[in-house]
Amino acid sequence: xxxxxxxxxxxxxxxxxxxxxxxxxxxxxxxxxxxxxxxxxxxxxxxxxxxxxxxxxxxxxxxxxxxxxxxxxxxxxxxxxxxxxxxxxxxxxxxxxxxxxxxxxxxxxxxxxxxxxxxxxxxxxxxxxxxxxxxxxxxxxxxxxxxxxxxxxxxxxxxxxxxxxxxxxxxxxxxxxxxxxxxxxxxxxxxxxxxxxxxxxxxxxxxxxxxxxxxxxxxxxxxxxxxxxxxxxxxxxxxxxxxxxxxxxxxxxxxxxxxxxxxxxxxxxxxxxxxxxxxxxxxxxxxxxxxxxxxxxxxxxxxxxxxxxxxxxxxxxxxxxxxxxxxxxxxxxxxxxxxxxxxxx
Amino acid sequence: xxxxxxxxxxxxxxxxxxxxxxxxxxxxxxxxxxxxxxxxxxxxxxxxxxxxxxxxxxxxxxxxxxxxxxxxxxxxxxxxxxxxxxxxxxxxxxxxxxxxxxxxxxxxxxxxxxxxxxxxxxxxxxxxxxxxxxxxxxxxxxxxxxxxxxxxxxxxxxxxxxxxxxxxxxxxxxxxxxxxxxxxxxxxxxxxxxxxxxxxxxxxxxxxxxxxxxxxxxxxxxxxxxxxxxxxxxxxxxxxxxxxxxxxxxxxxxxxxxxxxxxxxxxxxxxxxxxxxxxxxxxxxxxxxxxxxxxxxxxxxxxxxxxxxxxxxxxxxxxxxxxxxxxxxxxxxxxxxxxxxxxxx
Numbered sequence: 001x002x003x004x005x006x007x008x009x010x011x012x013x014x015x016x017x018x019x020x021x022x023x024x025x026x027x028x029x030x031x032x033x034x035x036x037x038x039x040x041x042x043x044x045x046x047x048x049x050x051x052x053x054x055x056x057x058x059x060x061x062x063x064x065x066x067x068x069x070x071x072x073x074x075x076x077x078x079x080x081x082x083x084x085x086x087x088x089x090x091x092x093x094x095x096x097x098x099x100x101x102x103x104x105x106x107x108x109x110x111x112x113x114x115x116x117x118x119x120x121x122x123x124x125x126x127x128x129x130x131x132x133x134x135x136x137x138x139x140x141x142x143x144x145x146x147x148x149x150x151x152x153x154x155x156x157x158x159x160x161x162x163x164x165x166x167x168x169x170x171x172x173x174x175x176x177x178x179x180x181x182x183x184x185x186x187x188x189x190x191x192x193x194x195x196x197x198x199x200x201x202x203x204x205x206x207x208x209x210x211x212x213x214x215x216x217x218x219x220x221x222x223x224x225x226x227x228x229x230x231x232x233x234x235x236x237x238x239x240x241x242x243x244x245x246x247x248x249x250x251x252x253x254x255x256x257x258x259x260x261x262x263x264x265x266x267x268x269x270x271x272x273x274x275x276x277x278x279x280x281x282x283x284x285x286x287x288x289x290x291x292x293x294x295x296x297x298x299x300x301x302x303x304x305x306x307x308x309x310x311x312x313x314x315x316x317x318x319x320x321x322x323x324x325x326x327x328x329x330x331x332x333x334x335x336x337x338x339x340x341x342x343x344x345x
Numbered sequence: 346x347x348x349x350x351x352x353x354x355x356x357x358x359x360x361x362x363x364x365x366x367x368x369x370x371x372x373x374x375x376x377x378x379x380x381x382x383x384x385x386x387x388x389x390x391x392x393x394x395x396x397x398x399x400x401x402x403x404x405x406x407x408x409x410x411x412x413x414x415x416x417x418x419x420x421x422x423x424x425x426x427x428x429x430x431x432x433x434x435x436x437x438x439x440x441x442x443x444x445x446x447x448x449x450x451x452x453x454x455x456x457x458x459x460x461x462x463x464x465x466x467x468x469x470x471x472x473x474x475x476x477x478x479x480x481x482x483x484x485x486x487x488x489x490x491x492x493x494x495x496x497x498x499x500x501x502x503x504x505x506x507x508x509x510x511x512x513x514x515x516x517x518x519x520x521x522x523x524x525x526x527x528x529x530x531x532x533x534x535x536x537x538x539x540x541x542x543x544x545x546x547x548x549x550x551x552x553x554x555x556x557x558x559x560x561x562x563x564x565x566x567x568x569x570x571x572x573x574x575x576x577x578x579x580x581x582x583x584x585x586x587x588x589x590x591x592x593x594x595x596x597x598x599x600x601x602x603x604x605x606x607x608x609x610x611x612x613x614x615x616x617x618x619x620x621x622x623x624x625x626x627x628x629x630x631x632x633x634x635x636x637x638x639x640x641x642x643x644x645x646x647x648x649x650x651x652x653x654x655x656x657x658x659x660x661x662x663x664x665x666x667x668x669x670x671x672x673x674x675x676x677x678x679x680x681x682x683x684x685x686x687x688x689x690x
Contacts, residue, residue, distance in 0.1 A: 007688070010649035087653060092684045094619025097653040099686065104405060162554035267467035274439025308442040323436035340435045341444065343352070 004031030008096050012036040013176060016084075016101030021237045022257060024284070024294040026076065027104035029169045034176045035081045035102065037211070038137035039147050040197050045172070045180035050116075054130075054201035057121025067111050069163055070119065072107040074137070075161055075186070078259045078292040082189035082216055082229045086331035088170035088338055093331030100237055100338070103259070105292055108184045110165035116200065120240045121155070128210070129157035131183050134198040143208045144273065147199075150216070151190055151207035161186050161290070186290045187231050187261035189332070191216045211286060219329040226329075232261030234321050236268055236295075236313035237333040241251040245341040252299045254309050256281070258294035263316035270297040270311045278312070287316055301344045308339040349376030353441050355379040358521060360427075367602060368638040368662050369629070371421065372449035374514045379521045380426045380447065382484035382493050382556070386541050390517070390525035393493040395461075395509070399475075399546035402466025409525045412509055415464065419454040420506055420531070423604045423637040427534035427574045429562055431676035433683055445683070447583055448604070450637055453529045455510035459503040461545065467499070471547040474502035475554070476528050479543040487555045492544075495537055495561070497530065498554035506531050506635070509542060531635045532576050532606035533679070564674040571674075577606030579666055580680040581613055581640075581658035591690030595672030597644040601626070604637035605660035612659035615642040617652055627654045632661055639678045646689045653684040 014035055021031040043066050046309070052060040081102035083095050117129065132149040156162060165184045166173065173179040178195030181197035185192040191211065217226040219287040236258035241247055258265040264287025269278040302306070312321040325336035350360035366376040380480050397405040424471050426447035462474065477494040483560055484491070501507060503615025509516065510529045518524040525539025528673070530537040536556065562571040581603035585608035586592055603610040614623040625644040657666040 006651070007649070008651045014650070087684060087686065090654055090681055091620055092655065094621065097651050097684070097686060120469070240655065275436055288591065304352070305359070306351070306353045306442050308437055310437065336435060339432060341442060 016112035032048040032104040038135040040233040041134040052120040053121040055126040077186040078105040082332040108165040109167035110163035130201040131194040132199040233335040234260035246343040254297040258313035260315035265293040267314040383480040386479040397465040400468040400471040422531040422635040427677040430679035454508040454512035455508035475546040476539040477544040479541040490671040576682040578604035592686040599642040603658035608661035610638040
């Protein structure tokens with residue numbers, strides 16, 4: 001599609017951000033990773049409506065204009081695909097073979113989902129809010145032709161930063177990113193940020209849809225009941241130099257990003273040897289609960305040859321990236337430390 | 346120092362074969378991987394001698410000519426560095442960051458070590474034979490200035506195919522490969538094939554040298570006594586297409602190699618999906634106890650995008666490559682299945 005993205009699947013279109021395009025702050029829209037389970041539905045932003053129903057006092061049908069009139073806010077969030085770095089898990093789980101680029105950051109403008117639910121009169125017996133996209137299809141092992149749908153607990157649905165987004169980086173949403181209206185759930189993996197929102201249903205029983213109970217679950221294969229995937233796990237990556245890159249001996253600035261769905265990043269460490277020495281990287285941003293932190297590390301690159309560089313992040317709750325991501329059947333939340341090979345000339 | 350090799354360390358020179366240069370059968374000498382613990386010793390092939398001493402009736406000092414006069418034989422073996430694919434283990438162990446190319450195959454011509462030991466009158470109380478190189482240096486955590494040395498049990502030392510090699514692929518040994526005389530121990534990882542052989546010592550007690558007891562050992566970090574690294578573990582790799590390569594949709598011939606130090610390769614399987622389907626590859630060579638087997642697999646490449654390709658080998662003893670190599674402190678014997686990402690246009 002463009003040189004910002006690496007295509008993982010052509011149809012439906014799935015692509016990760018080329019690592020050389022991942023940098024500080026906002027990811028340009030054409031470089032934002034794309035994850036779609038089904039073909040993009042063709043929705044007319046003039047006539048498209050969102051139904052709000054279920055355990056609400058006043059079922060609604062809202063146009064995009066109706067939504068906007070509820071009042072919009074803008075926030076910046078980092079969003080990562082739950083399957084990002086699936087390729088690092090062994091044995092490789094089923095699913096799209098994401099490497100490391102299914103993570104991006106954008107500025108979203110939209111109306112809080114909570115404002116819509118309040119307008120509809122969310123009833124006290126509601127426990128979850130199901131958000132359904134207009135996209136649909138037949139997963140190989142699914143129950144037939146189904147829409148993409150995920151639920152949020154009421155508290156997360158009512159959080160003032162859970163948005164029905166209408167704009168991305170100051171422009172109307174592109175089709176691949178859910179036009180004309182998508183959910184944006186800060187701190188959670190991307191599957192929660194349902195695209196092409198068509199229906200919002202307040203429910204009083206746990207939602208058991210395919211993407212809630214058969215996929216986007218942690219199934220560790222140990223017999224324990226699987227749990228739905230929710231918040232992003234703490235993670236970091238090196239964006240410069242990249243795997244296979246050659247650098248001159250001398251001072252090399254190693255740059256990277258780190259994020260967590262549990263809170264801001266308070267610490268990033270780097271090792272350029274066998275792991276005997278982990279050294280502190282310098283965080284360039286104040287810890288942010290929603291947005292990745294840029295960091296840099298001064299590497300005095302000496303001995304010519306191949307060197308293995310690694311980074312690991314710690315978030316404000318004390319969670320640190322593990323040496324290896326925890327294997328699970330469908331390959332979600334893969335956040336293990338990943339060495340990259342860099343060459344000194 | 347050529348386009349056949351990827352430099353892992355410039356000094357001492359360590360380099361792995363570029364995967365695009367790994368093919369069927371013999372590896373051209375300039376593409377054969379190089380693993381040296383110390384700088385190359387400058388030995389004059391005219392004046393160099395090998396001392397044979399210890400538990401022998403007749404200590405000897407043999408020139409290269411003396412060795413050759415004992416009678417040479419030629420055999421082909423695959424040799425793999427014990428640390429090959431160390432980069433695939435997590436956490437990354439200390440040591441050179443080998444990826445997958447520290448494996449090669451050559452035709453060696455030399456005199457059986459057993460013939461030398463017989464000539465010297467190996468005594469029945471000898472239990473091991475220590476082979477020492479002329480290379481030496483100070484390992485960071487070692488006992489001072491030491492030569493590279495490893496021991497073999499008497500049975501392996503006396504095996505008719507354990508050679509003191511004088512030629513590689515029909516030419517005198519190059520300096521990087523141990524000129525003028527190196528050991529070649531078929532089926533064992535490369536550390537056993539001591540280069541620049543200077544001294545052969547028959548001993549009656551277990552050898553406790555640094556490279557026998559502090560390195561080239563499996564230390565699983567579980568409190569059990571470490572054991573010396575010996576035979577190569579069963580392994581396979583894909584040599585075409587390579588990681589990141591783009592292929593046209595349609596019939597793609599996936600080619601690779603497989604080997605084991607325990608016996609010939611009897612089975613290679615390939616999967617091009619999430620692992621639901623492992624399919625048999627076609628072995629192009631009869632199983633050989635010493636030489637890798639070439640294999641190919643017909644992949645009907647369909648859906649455009651990224652695909653994860655994996656292979657796994659089974660040897661004649663029934664050992665099959667594991668999903669993940671078993672982590673050990675120094676990162677030896679890393680033989681887990683490794684997915685590669687290939688793109689269909």
